Amino acid sequence: MNFRLFILIIYYLILPLLVVAQNRESDSIRTLLHQTANDTNKVKCLYRLAYLLRSDSSKAAFKYCQQAIYLSKQFNYERGLASAYNNLGAIYDEIGDKEKAVESFVSAFELKKKLKDSKSLATTLANIGVIYKRDKDYKNAFRYYQLALLYASKTSNQSLLDNLNYNIGNLYKATGNNDSALHHYNKVEQNCINRRDTGLYIKLIKQKVYALVNSKKKNDALIVLKNTSANYKDYLIKNNLYFHNLLFAFCYLEKDNIDSAKTYLEKIKLTAKDSSDKEFLLENYELKASYYHKLSTKQPTIQNLKNAYHFRELQLQVINQMNDKQNSKALSNSLLQSEINNMEIELSEIKHKEELAKVKSGQQRLLLSVSIIGLIIISVLSFSIFKKYKVQSRLSEELGKKNHIIETKNEEILSSIQYAKRIQYTLLAHEDFLNIHIAEYFIYFKPKDIVSGDFYWAAKKENKFYLAVCDSTGHGVPGAFMCLLNIGFLSEAINEKGIEKPNEVFNFVRQRLIDNISKEGQQDGFDGILICIDHTTKQITYAAANNNPVLIQNKELVELEADKMPVGIGERSVDFKLYTINSMPGDTLYLYTDGYADQFGGPISYRGGKKFKYKQLNELILANSAKSLNDQHQLLKQSFDEWKGDLEQVDDVCVIGLKI
Numbered sequence: 022m023n024f025r026l027f028i029l030i031i032y033y034l035i036l037p038l039l040v041v042a043q044n045r046e047s048d049s050i051r052t053l054l055h056q057t058a059n060d061t062n063k064v065k066c067l068y069r070l071a072y073l074l075r076s077d078s079s080k081a082a083f084k085y086c087q088q089a090i091y092l093s094k095q096f097n098y099e100r101g102l103a104s105a106y107n108n109l110g111a112i113y114d115e116i117g118d119k120e121k122a123v124e125s126f127v128s129a130f131e132l133k134k135k136l137k138d139s140k141s142l143a144t145t146l147a148n149i150g151v152i153y154k155r156d157k158d159y160k161n162a163f164r165y166y167q168l169a170l171l172y173a174s175k176t177s178n179q180s181l182l183d184n185l186n187y188n189i190g191n192l193y194k195a196t197g198n199n200d201s202a203l204h205h206y207n208k209v210e211q212n213c214i215n216r217r218d219t220g221l222y223i224k225l226i227k228q229k230v231y232a233l234v235n236s237k238k239k240n241d242a243l244i245v246l247k248n249t250s251a252n253y254k255d256y257l258i259k260n261n262l263y264f265h266n267l268l269f270a271f272c273y274l275e276k277d278n279i280d281s282a283k284t285y286l287e288k289i290k291l292t293a294k295d296s297s298d299k300e301f302l303l304e305n306y307e308l309k310a311s312y313y314h315k316l317s318t319k320q321p322t323i324q325n326l327k328n329a330y331h332f333r334e335l336q337l338q339v340i341n342q343m344n345d346k347q348n349s350k351a352l353s354n355s356l357l358q359s360e361i362n363n364m365e366i367e368l369s370e371i372k373h374k375e376e377l378a379k380v381k382s383g384q385q386r387l388l389l390s391v392s393i394i395g396l397i398i399i400s401v402l403s404f405s406i407f408k409k410y411k412v413q414s415r416l417s418e419e420l421g422k423k424n425h426i427i428e429t430k431n432e433e434i435l436s437s438i439q440y441a442k443r444i445q446y447t448l449l450a451h452e453d454f455l456n457i458h459i460a461e462y463f464i465y466f467k468p469k470d471i472v473s474g475d476f477y478w479a480a481k482k483e484n485k486f487y488l489a490v491c492d493s494t495g496h497g498v499p500g501a502f503m504c505l506l507n508i509g510f511l512s513e514a515i516n517e518k519g520i521e522k523p524n525e526v527f528n529f530v531r532q533r534l535i536d537n538i539s540k541e542g543q544q545d546g547f548d549g550i551l552i553c554i555d556h557t558t559k560q561i562t563y564a565a566a567n568n569n570p571v572l573i574q575n576k577e578l579v580e581l582e583a584d585k586m587p588v589g590i591g592e593r594s595v596d597f598k599l600y601t602i603n604s605m606p607g608d609t610l611y612l613y614t615d616g617y618a619d620q621f622g623g624p625i626s627y628r629g630g631k632k633f634k635y636k637q638l639n640e641l642i643l644a645n646s647a648k649s650l651n652d653q654h655q656l657l658k659q660s661f662d663e664w665k666g667d668l669e670q671v672d673d674v675c676v677i678g679l680k681i
Contacts, residue, residue, distance in 0.1 A: 578642065
């Protein structure tokens with residue numbers, strides 16, 4: 022090898038930080054590959070190039086990494102083989118293949134053990150810990166971070182030890198063990214101060230403040246922030262006084278000190294750098310929305326509510342932008358793994374539909390608060406008018422005048438409730454959203470009054486689609502109130518808490534209902550069914566509270582299992598069971614509440630004294646199951662109207678049928 026070639030290798034492989042741009046480095050190494058013989062130097066070129074291309078071109082990165090592995094094995098070059106496997110793990114991690122990423126990192130670890138490079142061993146183990154932490158598998162994340170800490174302790178690299186302790190602290194905080202998290206943060210804090218590691222120190226203080234607030238030590242959190250301001254005043258001023266503003270405001274809001282929180286929020290002046298930092302924007306908008314929401318409870322003005330909604334909308338926009346970036350990455354990974362021609366067009370369409378669904382979901386969350394406030398106002402207005410009518414009706418000499426007033430007010434109430442109906446309907450599963458995830462279905466939804474306690478609701482979380490058909494306690498305005506609460510808690514369980522199994526969703530919602538509205542023994546809640554369709558495994562699971570799903574399979578009707586207890590306080594309080602539907606293509610699944618079966622009517626001989634009943638409803642479903650779903654919908658509606666006749670509808674009705 023000539024001297025010039027040797028200098029190039031040193032320049033590109035040992036001193037990559039001197040290269041101005043990563044693209045220039047990768048282009049130069051490609052050129053270098055053609056000039057280098059098949060030896061260990063070529064291996065270094067290959068695995069370095071694979072590392073540089075892991076984000077932009079996964080296929081090319083795989084190719085170079087496999088070549089590096091092949092040559093390393095040929096030359097028995099263990100250090101190169103370890104580095105190649107380490108890069109292979111990084112590539113798999115980049116495309117979202119967790120199992121292969123871990124497998125590659127483990128292979129690199131086994132090779133590095135022979136080389137006795139403690140720092141490199143610790144780094145590789147930490148890479149595995151990062152994968153499990155991202156997947157919320159905290160048990161394995163703890164295991165690998167602790168092993169990494171063990172190897173790092175054999176080195177003199179204090180910075181590596183501090184970073185590992187910081188990440189272990191974050192794991193403890195994520196699992197709710199805030200005291201252990203604070204223990205690890207405290208171990209790192211003084212080291213950062215001693216060596217002036219500003220970057221790690223600032224991140225550490227942020228997590229420490231959150232852990233202290235979570236531990237109900239809000240005053241301690243403020244003390245930490247004040248000490249940080251004293252130790253790093255110049256740094257904080259240069260970086261827009263992040264701690265002086267955002268975190269101070271957060272602590273004061275947690276203490277319900279709205280005036281002090283306002284003082285710090287007003288100091289936040291967004292710079293161009295802040296506007297490009299999505300995490301900063303997300304925390305900023307979320308905090309300001311929380312501020313105006315708390316302010317509106319003390320000063321209930323329209324402007325305060327508008328401000329709260331404005332910042333919540335900005336927060337949702339940032340979340341959608343962050344989700345869009347993650348979705349794009351996931352789609353490209355799916356394309357790389359399947360290698361199917363023309364898949365880009367299909368994936369682009371799926372992404373577009375998911376974005377529409379996310380917009381609908383975001384609108385539902387925003388409208389939930391508005392609708393609750395609107396229904397409260399309507400109820401108060403209705404009570405006031407009714408009371409006034411009772412008093413004034415006793416004065417016979419003004420009867421005509423008061424009747425006119427009552428008619429006017431009734432029209433206003435009816436108009437308000439009609440508007441409440443439009444709000445409630447926006448929270449139900451939208452047709453566009455259902456069309457994305459269900460090939461064929463029908464919905465027969467007939468409230469007893471203008472607004473309904475029955476509801477159907479849907480959500481999409483990653484590769485899982487959820488559909489709920491539920492009957493809230495009561496009907497009319499009281500039932501609508503419960504409907505809104507139940508939809509809110511279902512959305513919180515799936516979209517915010519990330520609960521995946523339907524039975525665990527019901528357990529969570531039941532506890533939320535007990536904590537919020539059942540403290541004095543009220544048995545308010547709902548009966549219903551929540552199904553989950555996994556689009557990856559094609560498996561259908563469900564949880565059922567007092568309502569049995571019905572499956573038509575091989576021209577036979579199968580009544581599926583259900584738990585005999587409501588979602589709320591009942592005679593039983595055991596955990597809900599998770600059921601699996603063993604279905605075949607072409608089967609039809611029916612979900613319904615009790616309103617159809619409980620309707621009185623029938624022939625004139627016993628009109629008004631006989632219920633339709635579940636047996637007759639199931640026989641009707643089976644008799645018409647071979648017809649199209651649209652025809653089934655019309656026949657269900659026709660049969661209900663004929664049975665009810667001119668009698669009053671006794672309850673809300675909701676029946677959904679869907680092809681599997």
